[in-house]
Amino acid sequence: MLTVTRLLxxxxxxxxxxxxxxxxxxxxxxxxxxxxxxxxxxxVRTICDRDTSFPHCDIxxxxxxVYRTLPAKTRDMFRKAVRAYPDENxxxxxxxxxxxDYDYVLSVVNDVEKSGKMYLGDPMQCVGFRxxxxxxxxxxxxxxxxAECFAYLVEDNDVNVSSLxxxxxxxxxxxxxxxxxxxxxxxxxxxxxxxxxxxxxVCMNLAFKGDKDCKAPVREKLLSI
Numbered sequence: 001m002l003t004v005t006r007l008l009x010x011x012x013x014x015x016x017x018x019x020x021x022x023x024x025x026x027x028x029x030x031x032x033x034x035x036x037x038x039x040x041x042x043x044v045r046t047i048c049d050r051d052t053s054f055p056h057c058d059i060x061x062x063x064x065x066v067y068r069t070l071p072a073k074t075r076d077m078f079r080k081a082v083r084a085y086p087d088e089n090x091x092x093x094x095x096x097x098x099x100x101d102y103d104y105v106l107s108v109v110n111d112v113e114k115s116g117k118m119y120l121g122d123p124m125q126c127v128g129f130r131x132x133x134x135x136x137x138x139x140x141x142x143x144x145x146x147a148e149c150f151a152y153l154v155e156d157n158d159v160n161v162s163s164l165x166x167x168x169x170x171x172x173x174x175x176x177x178x179x180x181x182x183x184x185x186x187x188x189x190x191x192x193x194x195x196x197x198x199x200x201x202v203c204m205n206l207a208f209k210g211d212k213d214c215k216a217p218v219r220e221k222l223l224s225i
Contacts, residue, residue, distance in 0.1 A: 020090035020109045021045050023081055025073065028053050029209075030096045039102040044094075045085070047077050059084060071159045071168035078151040082144070089113045092141040097195050097206040100139060104191035112141045117182040119146055119173060122189060126171045127162050133184050134170025138194045140187075142173075149177035 022040050025047040026032075032055040035044055048057035049064045059080050065073040081091060090112045092105070112118045119142050121135025142150075150169065153176040162168045173182075195207040 019088050020092065020113070021081065021085055021088050022092045022094045022105075023047055023059075023077060024094045024096055025077065026052065026054050026057075026096050030054065032056060035096070038099070040094075040100075040105055045081065047081075049073075068163050070165035071162065074165045074169055075151070075154050075159065078147055082148050082151045089116075089144050090141060091144065091147045093137065093139070095138045095194070098138050099193040099197050099206065101191040104188060108141050108187070111185065112143050115143060115183060117143050117145055117180050118185055119143075119170075119182055120185040121187050122192075123184065123186055124167070124170075126174060127167055128171060129174050132171060132174035134167045135187075137164075137166030137169075139192050140166070140169075143182070145180055146173060146177055146182055149173070149180060153177070 020043055022044045024035065024044055026035075027049075030046075032046075035041060035046070038044070045058040046054065046056060048054050048060045050060065050062060051064050052060075059077070061073065061076050061080065063069075063072070063076070078091070090109050092108070094100070108120060112120055119133075119135065119140070121140030122138070123133040124136055126132035126134040150173055154172050158172050158176075159168065162171060193206065195205070197204040197206055
């Protein structure tokens with residue numbers, strides 16, 4: 001017989017296994033409908049600028065940002081996220097024009113959580129450190145210890161390291177958080193679709209900017225007999 005105590009332990013374990021978030025910065029042109037179709041949606045937390053008009057904002061930042069201030073936005077995003085969600089073990093940063101294989105996402109969560117000090121993504125060269133790796137901003141995952149280190153130790157003058165938010169994040173993590181002894185891990189790019197998705201008979205533009213027509217197929221009227 002399943003006792004109450006055993007049931008509570010099972011529920012607690014299940015909760016711990018799902019203690020992760022996908023942080024998705026959104027803009028006025030982002031599609032909430034598209035995000036809701038993703039299997040990761042229960043774990044998605046949308047990040048909005050102060051004046052962003054979006055159907056649902058989980059975290060609203062205190063400022064409005066432009067391209068050159070995205071490093072500051074990244075700092076502010078992680079500061080608010082680690083404070084608002086103190087029980088999450090893994091933070092994944094998603095662009096709003098990315099699709100990632102769901103089973104692969106779960107394997108990433110498992111690897112990062114098990115490590116407790118992992119920084120996973122598509123590696124690029126950082127600024128100022130030969131051995132540092134910065135992960136492409138379309139998709140990267142970090143353990144809570146790294147997210148907290150970045151959120152609490154980054155200073156205002158660090159924001160000038162780079163105008164690229166992903167290079168900024170990786171460079172600051174290497175410079176400020178190396179004491180954690182964190183480990184790098186490369187993602188599986190074949191499991192990630194950025195801006196464009198193609199599989200079998202499906203082909204989608206994930207980064208539509210409105211500069212071209214996006215027309216749905218014409219549906220023929222059914223003739224009544």
